[in-house]
Amino acid sequence: MVMADRPEVATASGPVSALAVVGLAESMLNGLARVPFQKPWSGPGGLLDNLGQSVTRQTIRAFMGYSMGLPIEEFRSMEKFIDDICKIVLPPVVGLAGKVEIVADEVAGIPGIWCRAKDSTDSYVDDAEQKKAIDGTMLYLHGGGYIGTSPMMYAAFAAALVRLTGFEIFIADYRMAPEFPFPAGVHDAADVYRGLLERGVDPAHLVVAGDSGGGGLATSLVAYLRDHDLPKPAALALFSPEIDLDLDHDSIVENAPYDILPWSIPVAPYLRGVQPNDDRVSAVYGHPDPEWFPATFVCWGEVEMFRDGIRQFVENLEAAGVPVTGREERGMFHVFPILMPWAESSKRVLRELGELADRYVISDPQAAQTH
Known part of the structure; x- marks a missing residue:
């Protein structure tokens, strides 16, 4: 499911949606045309890394800048179009290249997708003795600034995490703003977490992970677990988490020319009246305690706008x-x-994440896939 598939979510008409997609393509081509003028060969890495970084920055910046200017109905329609393409392209790609199976499921009524190594699944291996052990379970909360993207758009990255950790990964399709502001996404994440425990997942074998808005949502989930006397996960893995919605750090302005994010980051649709320095939505204002806050891995970029808040x-x-x-x-x-x-x-970064998984997540030799 993508947000446009929810009955409460409005979408644009077919012709208007087509125009939105055409406009997106034009914007991204415009972004690519800027690459030669941005000294793409210069940067902190090798030549290919620097070129890739420049192309990626300009393309994603063009995508985000265009998307954030659309009416929400057109944005949802365009998002569904991209999700439909991902549903066609990514499963066979990660299946063949990554040997990872993608299966749609609902956990506690929340839709999402499972990503598992094929040699650990019932679908591909009949003999239990030949089946590869599942080393743990990860609940992944996808990014998108609390507003957009979908689980399927993250299938390739999740497949990489499966290969790295040996975990099974559930990417939750939680509700997003502006149709569903805070705390809807937190409640969905909490329902999935409870659902995994009810399916027999031991918290000692469970990692909660997320990027960008999903990383912020992961920290909100940890606070929710504390407030509702639920056991903490074994570890937390965060990629550029959006954990300070006050947006008052110097890096928000200083790094705007270098980051992929739009210079005006939308947080009001998610907050909907909640103060941005409320620690339920901005973990940087919280008071963590090792009694309830799990071991944490965090990575971020030197020139990203969220840098100072993450530090x-x-x-x-x-x-x-x-x-x-x-x-x-x-x-x-x-x-x-x-x-x-x-x-x-x-x-x-991924090597360090693998080391964290080995250090803090207890492997269960008897683990079976979480149906």
Whole structure:
């Protein structure tokens, strides 16, 4: 499911949707045309990394800038168009290249997709003795600034995480703003978390992960678990988390020319009257305690707009005694491991994430896939 498939969500007519998609293509081509004028060969990495970073930055910036200017009905229609393409392209790609199975499911009534190594699933291996062990379960909350994207758009990245960790991964299709502002997404994430526990997943084998708005949502989920006496997960993995919706740090302005995010980051549709410094939506204002806050891995880019808020968040965790691994990559922008998985910076981040999984997540040799 994508947001446009929900009965409460309005979409644009067919002709208007087509015009929106054409406009997006024009905007992205315009972004690509700017690449030669941005010194694409210069940067912190090798030539190919620098070129890839420049192309990615201009393309995604054009995509976001155009998308954020659309009426919400047109945005939802365009989002569905992209999701439909991903549903056609990504399952066979990750199935053949990554040997990962994608299966639609609902956990506690919340739709989403499972990503699992084929050699660990009932669908591909009949003999239990030949089946690869599942090392843990990950609840992944996709990014999109609390407003957009879908689980299927994250299938390729999830497949990479499956190969890296040996986990099964459920990407939840939680409700998003502006149709469903805070706390709808938190409640959906909490329902999935409870549902996984009810299916027999041990919290010691469970990781909660997310990027951008999904990373912020993951921290909100941890606070929700504390307030409702639910066990904390074994670990938290965050990629450029949006954990300070106050947006008052210097990096918001200083890094705007270098990041992929639009210079005017929309948070009002999600907050809908909630103060941006409320620690339920901005974890940087919280008071973490190792009793309820899990071991955490955080990565972010040196030139991303959220940099200073994330730095403060990591410092807060360290001061509170929460085990935390923070990785800031020089010259990189928002959610770079997802957008540039081939870059050396991304490879370093994923290696560290694998080490965190080995260190904090208890493997269960008897684990079976979570149906």
